[in-house]
Amino acid sequence: MSIQVEEFYSPTKIKEALTLIASEGARILAGSTTLGKLKSLKAKKFVNIMKLPLSYVKEDDKHIYIGATTTIEDVLRNDIIRDKFPFIYKALLQFGAWGIREMATVGGSVFTSFPWSDVTPLFLVLDARVHLLSKDEERLLPLDNFLDDKREYMKGYLLKEVIIDKENCGEKRDFKKVALSSFDLALLNFAYVKGDDFLRISVGARPGRPIRLKETEKTRSIDVALKEANLGDDFRVSKKWREEVLRSLLSEVLS
Numbered sequence: 001m002s003i004q005v006e007e008f009y010s011p012t013k014i015k016e017a018l019t020l021i022a023s024e025g026a027r028i029l030a031g032s033t034t035l036g037k038l039k040s041l042k043a044k045k046f047v048n049i050m051k052l053p054l055s056y057v058k059e060d061d062k063h064i065y066i067g068a069t070t071t072i073e074d075v076l077r078n079d080i081i082r083d084k085f086p087f088i089y090k091a092l093l094q095f096g097a098w099g100i101r102e103m104a105t106v107g108g109s110v111f112t113s114f115p116w117s118d119v120t121p122l123f124l125v126l127d128a129r130v131h132l133l134s135k136d137e138e139r140l141l142p143l144d145n146f147l148d149d150k151r152e153y154m155k156g157y158l159l160k161e162v163i164i165d166k167e168n169c170g171e172k173r174d175f176k177k178v179a180l181s182s183f184d185l186a187l188l189n190f191a192y193v194k195g196d197d198f199l200r201i202s203v204g205a206r207p208g209r210p211i212r213l214k215e216t217e218k219t220r221s222i223d224v225a226l227k228e229a230n231l232g233d234d235f236r237v238s239k240k241w242r243e244e245v246l247r248s249l250l251s252e253v254l255s
Ligand SMILES: Cc1cc2nc3c(=O)[nH]c(=O)nc-3n(C[C@H](O)[C@H](O)[C@H](O)COP(=O)(O)OP(=O)(O)OC[C@H]3O[C@@H](n4cnc5c(N)ncnc54)[C@H](O)[C@@H]3O)c2cc1C
Pocket: 027, 028, 029, 030, 031, 032, 033, 034, 035, 036, 037, 049, 068, 069, 094, 095, 096, 097, 100, 103, 104, 105, 106, 107, 108, 109, 110, 111, 112, 113, 114, 116, 117, 118, 119, 157, 158, 159, 160, 183, 184, 185, 186
């Protein structure tokens, strides 16, 4: 792999980082795991955000706040997540190999352009919100809206944290990563949270970006779900295979 970088910065203050990332040719680096998958990379400025004070899991009465530079392994090691939110804990345990979990961050997993993230479908089904900062403004928006408009935020914005409403964690829920092995990337991932009067479903590794199945949540129809999920082929598995797996996962939830 060839990497050509002119300048490298490791700011320790958020304000300093926001000025740097607003400048021409700047690119944010967090756990850097996406670099391992690129053939070549040219950047004027790399801004390493791992020294910012954004590695934390906090809670108040109603919410959980996960800082953007918290690694997946640090989320798993956190007592709040392990003891009080087993759904999040068990879902993130399915995230790739241990070495990658030590490096990959929550923010990088939300911002990555790779389609197989296990983190995004989990946060989508929890109706999580993202807190974004730029030099001139801050925005708090639903993850789903952020994913729709992600291109707009690729330049000049820093994800500060992901916010989850505790009540969205639900009583009946599951997250399934379908992969060839526990170390491998997802061929499909699927999550649901169900209550007496609501249902939320998300699907990832379709292979496009993870989505919520909002029509299916209303109609509770497998036919609607297969259309809405808009699954496709890639070099790993076929659309047909993904459809059969999704049908089987849905039949347990919608019955
Ligand atoms: C071999 C391998 C196996 C993997 N297995 C899995 C798996 O099983 N499940 C899974 O979900 N993922 C897996 N991943 C990780 C996943 O593909 C992403 O690479 C990872 O989640 C990105 O996180 P990062 O911190 O390394 O981000 P980086 O690589 O540092 O950055 C990714 C992108 O996000 C941007 N970015 C990062 N942080 C921020 C921020 N706070 N604000 C704004 N922009 C930001 C960067 O500019 C870059 O464009 C795997 C990766 C590898 C290499």
